[in-house]
Amino acid sequence: MVSRIPVVSTASVLLLVAALTGCVASAEPEANPTATVSPSETPTPTTEPEPQVALPTCETMFSADMVATLTADGLVLQPDNLFGGPSTFDGVLNVLNSLSESVTCTWILPNSDLLLTASVATVNSSERTQLDGVLTSEGFTVSEALTGSLYMFEYTGEGSYLREAHLVLDALSFSAQGSSGREDQLTLDAAEQLLQ
Secondary structure (H helix, E strand, C coil), rough: CCCCHHHHHHHHHHHHHHHHHHCCCCCCCCCCCCCCCCCCCCCCCCCCCCCCCCCCCCCCCHHHHHHHHHHHCCCCCCCCCCCCCCCCHHHHHHHHCCCCCCEEEEEEECCCEEEEEEEEEEECCHHHHHHHHHHHHHCCCEEEEEEEEEEEHHHHEEEEEEEEEECCCCCEEEEEECCCCHHHHHHHHHHHHHCC
């Protein structure tokens, strides 16, 4: 007896092969279990450095015009500052004396009690806030000048006259105290001289 083998068409074989191939999972590359993903580095925030300004000497603190005015009034620049700082207020003086970089100069009228003390100092934002606070608490009047605040105090009484001015800018402080009547002009002149 002859057995019959069913005839399978070529198309059927191809369909069967295609179907079986689709059932086999494709081999995908395995993830490397030892590989580590490094987090993207976050840039460290940088703070802007405080502006650096070269402070003047006593001889170059004021403009030539202001020096001529002081000289015409009979004032003489002293070689050393022997008369303390440019404030009669202890709180203000403590802040000014704590500043790391400053120049303080004194002009006197010979054979008299008249003197003028002026200073220039560098300040950072924290020191500026502290200086603004103490000047306000001491009762100084304030107005805008240049790019900062001009603080003024004037005392008249018992035969004495005293004026005190402080110009506080972003990175600099200018102070003058005395009885010349020009203390505010002196701070503005020194600032313009240094910032030109």
